[in-house]
Amino acid sequence: MDPMPPIVLLGPQRLRPMLREAAEAIGGPARIAAITGGWEERELEDDELTQHFDGPVVNLRLHHRLETMLADDPELMRHLHRRQDRLQRRRDLYHIRLAHALDAARELLRLPGTHRDLEAAREDAIRTVHAIDDHHVERVQDLDRAFKEDFDVGARPALAYHRQELAEMLGACDAIAIAGGHVGRLLEQLRLFDLGAALGARPVIAWSAGAMALGRRVVLFHDAPPQGPGDAEVHDVGLARYDGFLPLPHARHRLRLDDPVRVGLFARRFAEVRCVAMDEGARLLVTEDGLQHATGCRWLQPDGTVVDTPATSGAPA
């Protein structure tokens, strides 16, 4: 079995780009395939991005391909819209259950004291949240399976054409760079064009939404939105290109990292992975042997603290 090619996860790149260093960390690829579909209609405005790499950069134009394809194939468009509507309905139901469960967990975590009964109640409450998350993921996957059985998207001629062309383009590239943007749209593009295998066969540099889409689960988060309580939610399963981390881009803006209850709840709710605050300057290098290097990242801890990662390497125990 071939070794897993390295993957570099980065924080936001606009203010402090690290793409050149990231490219060096994966061996300085000669030719890079760029996925900027999360930028949607700005997909092709990639001049700044290409300047960070020495070699040629080929934009796969996933957003443009999808838009063109749907315009030409109303049946496929209707199928995808139906699926999105069903997904949204399930998400709405998930939100209702989640809101109550998170309220309870937060209330218990805010109670003073650490006596055994209280700790047990807190654990139970977090387990309940966890179960609701798991249940939602199962429902999303059920829906995906049902839609796949019902409608073979791979048989659509336009899609087959794009998949073939993308496979050829990727075959000529040494690495893939995936930008941030709209994580839902990005995931949809990556799945529809069946890029999971290609992403597993090459070194990848991914940042913000790009990094989120490649994990095992995609978690949306914002602790202080203008509306609502700011309940983080499991949006979907990701492409599982890596495991063990939950990248949280723009954490300093989106999370109340000084609120131990929210931080602790987040870390305990997603305890199977390390919740990693990834702001500008953050970088994780992952190989088949696991995490090789972390810099500029902060880990959310179950006790509600946030720990800086040493700039050299490795993760805290």
Place this chain on the structure above:
Amino acid sequence: MISATRQLRRDLETDPTIVDRLAAAKRIPLTDGTTTTFLYRGEADEVLLRHFIYGLPTTQRFERIGGTDVWSCVMELPERSRVEYKIQVTRNGQSQLIRDPLNPRLARDPYGANSVCHGPGYETPAWTIADEEARPGTLAPLTLERTVFGEPRHVTVYEPPRFRPTRRYPLLIVHDGEEFVEYANLKVVLDNLIYRLEIPPMIVALTQSPRRLDEYAASEQHARFIGDDLLPRLESEYPLLPDPSARGLMGASFGAVAAFSAACHEPEAFGRLLLLSGSFAFSDIGDDHGRSPAFDPVARFVNAFRDTPRRVTDRVFLACGTYESLIYENRSLLPLLQSAGMEVRYREARDGHNWMNWRDRLREGLAWLFPGPLWLVYE
């Protein structure tokens, strides 16, 4: 236990220069829980606090502390209050209304500036302060040469950062738009909220009226200007989303009346209304609405709407300060809007009839009326 306020008075009796040190530390007015102490230093026959809190006597008297030249005035201000005020100093029979010389915090408005007191728990929202990370939008002039007014009108259009003619945008038309930019930081707020993904990139038309007390007082001519002159011109100049849910009107005070009456004139054309401290005068019986004659046409309009409430839009964000006299009118409007089938979010703030109050409501109002892609976009 002696309160901090009483202790301060005792300290000032022996050392009036404490005031200067407190002023240098920008701690005046002093807050001790909900107790706020205003201070003035100087020789005077009388010193009065003139604030803009409706419901309290307009003036509160300062008392001289001992034999010093320090004067103090103590008020109870509930949490999260924000109060604008001036100080009236009488000396040798001459009275002068001045800004608080010991307090650098000011709020500007078209008439000048007032001193500002922040009660306990009030903080200037971070999203109202220019963020160097936020990409700036641009303000572009637009002239309508021929209008229903028989004269040209000049509009300023906010184009969001990374504006592209190939994309389609929501539209918000703002009454007294230049004042919103000047005194309520509207451009900074738009830049910040778009950057934070709390609202989508949007086109914002900033309108002005040279005769606002006439034109904004529910005038049909103004409504026709919005619907027949401005909207078609904006549609021809900018790529706008066609759905009413992507179109809104906004205004404060008489501007809110103008926004609401324009929406009534063209029901369902605008799916979003942001109404701040609207001057919605009305009378339950007879013609006496208790306000100046400028409100007469407003009261006729509001009375007509009260008689036959009807749905004119989908969502209304309605807000008013509890320290302004219009709170009664705005509270009265809420059930009418709801009974007509409109979705309404109503907010009260412990603030007065001023631009900072309206600025502070913008985030919640805009983000509710035009929600951005906050949860799904991670650039």
